Amino acid sequence: MEKRFDSAAVILPLLGIGLMLFIWTAISLKVAPDLPSPLKTWQESKQYILDPFFKDGEMNQGILRFAFLSLVRVAKGFTLAIAIGTPLGFLLGLSPKFNQGFDPVIQVLRPISPLAWLPLGLVIFKQSEPAALFTIAICAMWPTVINTAMGVRSIGTEYLNVGRVLKLSPMKTLTKIMIPATLPYMFTGYRLSLGMAWLVIVAAEMLTGSPGLGGFLWQEYNSLVYSHILLSVLAIGLIGFALDRLMGVVERRFKTA
Amino acid sequence: MAILELNGVGKSFVRSSRGKLPGGKVEVLRDINLSIRENEFVCIVGRSGSGKSTLISLIAGLIEADSGSILLEGQPIKGPGPDRGVIFQNYSLLPWLNVFENVYLAVDAVAGKLSDSDKRQRTEHYINLVNLGAAMTKLPRELSGGMRQRVAVARGLAMDPKVLLLDEPFSALDALTRGTLQEELARIWSETRKTVVMITNDIDEAILLADTIYTLTPGPGATLGPAIAVDAVHPRGRLQLSGLASCQKARRETLRNLTTGASRPVAGATVVIH
Numbered sequence: 001m002e003k004r005f006d007s008a009a010v011i012l013p014l015l016g017i018g019l020m021l022f023i024w025t026a027i028s029l030k031v032a033p034d035l036p037s038p039l040k041t042w043q044e045s046k047q048y049i050l051d052p053f054f055k056d057g058e059m060n061q062g063i064l065r066f067a068f069l070s071l072v073r074v075a076k077g078f079t080l081a082i083a084i085g086t087p088l089g090f091l092l093g094l095s096p097k098f099n100q101g102f103d104p105v106i107q108v109l110r111p112i113s114p115l116a117w118l119p120l121g122l123v124i125f126k127q128s129e130p131a132a133l134f135t136i137a138i139c140a141m142w143p144t145v146i147n148t149a150m151g152v153r154s155i156g157t158e159y160l161n162v163g164r165v166l167k168l169s170p171m172k173t174l175t176k177i178m179i180p181a182t183l184p185y186m187f188t189g190y191r192l193s194l195g196m197a198w199l200v201i202v203a204a205e206m207l208t209g210s211p212g213l214g215g216f217l218w219q220e221y222n223s224l225v226y227s228h229i230l231l232s233v234l235a236i237g238l239i240g241f242a243l244d245r246l247m248g249v250v251e252r253r254f255k256t257a
Numbered sequence: 258m259a260i261l262e263l264n265g266v267g268k269s270f271v272r273s274s275r276g277k278l279p280g281g282k283v284e285v286l287r288d289i290n291l292s293i294r295e296n297e298f299v300c301i302v303g304r305s306g307s308g309k310s311t312l313i314s315l316i317a318g319l320i321e322a323d324s325g326s327i328l329l330e331g332q333p334i335k336g337p338g339p340d341r342g343v344i345f346q347n348y349s350l351l352p353w354l355n356v357f358e359n360v361y362l363a364v365d366a367v368a369g370k371l372s373d374s375d376k377r378q379r380t381e382h383y384i385n386l387v388n389l390g391a392a393m394t395k396l397p398r399e400l401s402g403g404m405r406q407r408v409a410v411a412r413g414l415a416m417d418p419k420v421l422l423l424d425e426p427f428s429a430l431d432a433l434t435r436g437t438l439q440e441e442l443a444r445i446w447s448e449t450r451k452t453v454v455m456i457t458n459d460i461d462e463a464i465l466l467a468d469t470i471y472t473l474t475p476g477p478g479a480t481l482g483p484a485i486a487v488d489a490v491h492p493r494g495r496l497q498l499s500g501l502a503s504c505q506k507a508r509r510e511t512l513r514n515l516t517t518g519a520s521r522p523v524a525g526a527t528v529v530i531h
Contacts, residue, residue, distance in 0.1 A: 158349040161319055164337040166366035166416070176362060180353040 077136025085144030093152025128208035143192035151185025303473030342418030
């Protein structure tokens with residue numbers, strides 16, 4: 001019984017992937033002849049995968065080199081996002097007045113696309129790298145802000161009462177009660193923010209032409225090497241999946257604490 | 258001199274109308290007068306919903322009275338403070354701190370000036386007092402309900418309060434654990450002789466522990482009945498109590514006050530005429 005279940009856990013995802021490859025092949029054969037088939041994609045991309053660290057100019061590097069460049073950019077933008085988003089979320093959660101004042105601003109800024117922020121970033125910073133980081137940070141910080149605020153608002157009165165009876169200083173109340181109580185919410189926010197940051201990276205690199213997975217994708221589109229677009233898309237998807245799993249593990253650690 | 262004094266304390270809550278329930282002001286407590294001596298163990302017995310927890314929150318300073326005054330050593334109380342340590346019904350341990358850290362937080366808050374080793378020693382002393390020496394590094398979620406409440410008792414005692422407030426501390430526990438913890442509290446109290454105000458709905462618990470029992474009339478507008486003295490030496494044992502005439506008398510009076518809702522001296526009590 002148990003063994004059967006295990007084999008299903010392997011076979012079913014393989015079936016799903018197989019079906020996906022079949023649809024991809026069918027489209028490349030029948031619908032869009034310009035779209036490379038899976039086999040052609042592999043043949044034209046294997047150099048990037050089998051020698052993932054080669055470097056032959058800024059815009060021609062192994063896939064892991066590009067991934068590393070993108071990850072570094074995302075890490076910077078994400079750090080900026082949570083460094084601003086966490087305290088902002090705390091303020092919103094602590095002060096109903098602050099919340100009343102800023103909630104409308106947040107609700108308006110939140111749905112703005114990275115494609116809209118990037119030109120603004122370029123206007124403000126005049127350089128592509130800071131503009132990209134600005135875009136990642138401002139798009140990715142909202143889940144952190146909103147979850148942190150919600151976490152602060154749902155700190156149990158019983159915990160706060162302990163702090164009141166002990167007459168803890170505001171600093172002690174923050175470090176011993178409020179931050180630990182909010183931590184699980186904060187990490188849910190961080191996981192969602194990281195996902196958002198990774199989503200934004202492609203747009204940011206495409207528009208700024210920076211080397212990385214998104215920049216490579218756009219350059220290969222312009223050079224008509226379509227198989228490399230698919231290579232980048234798959235790499236972006238796999239790395240995004242891995243990042244989410246990684247943050248999920250971290251998040252769960254704090255959930256049980 | 259009374260260490261804790263309540264004079265004409267009243268408290269109402271504003272209830273917003275919800276569904277079919279009408280809104281308006283609900284008077285929970287009315288004209289509460291209470292005077293507690295140093296080293297006295299006072300139990301306040303009342304039915305659920307009679308405003309017991311409101312009374313303890315008022316003394317703790319977690320909520321403010323609408324009328325009357327609450328004096329600790331003759332001074333009006335200002336908000337909550339560790340001089341009135343509270344042991345909450347739901348334990349209120351911080352789940353991210355282990356047993357030692359939960360108690361240490363209280364020690365550190367009241368004895369910040371002591372050296373670190375002194376504070377650690379004091380923390381360990383109180384944890385050992387409630388027989389949890391072997392569980393110092395355990396997190397609250399790894400403990401049973403009874404053990405959690407022991408930690409809460411240790412934390413309350415570690416505040417070294419002038420008055421220790423207990424808000425139905427054992428009501429969430431199963432009967433056997435409750436019995437053990439009651440007897441342990443009786444032992445600890447006879448060692449430390451703290452001034453204690455304990456809220457409970459368990460008459461036997463009150464008789465086992467208290468020097469004086471007050472009943473709270475059924476709310477709304479609950480007020481205290483006359484004092485009922487329990488004359489028996491501490492620490493008491495359950496068996497020894499069951500045969501004691503004075504305890505049976507206290508038990509009868511408490512029950513009668515609870516059922517009649519007496520708020521004035523009952524017949525038979527001494528009335529002093531000036």
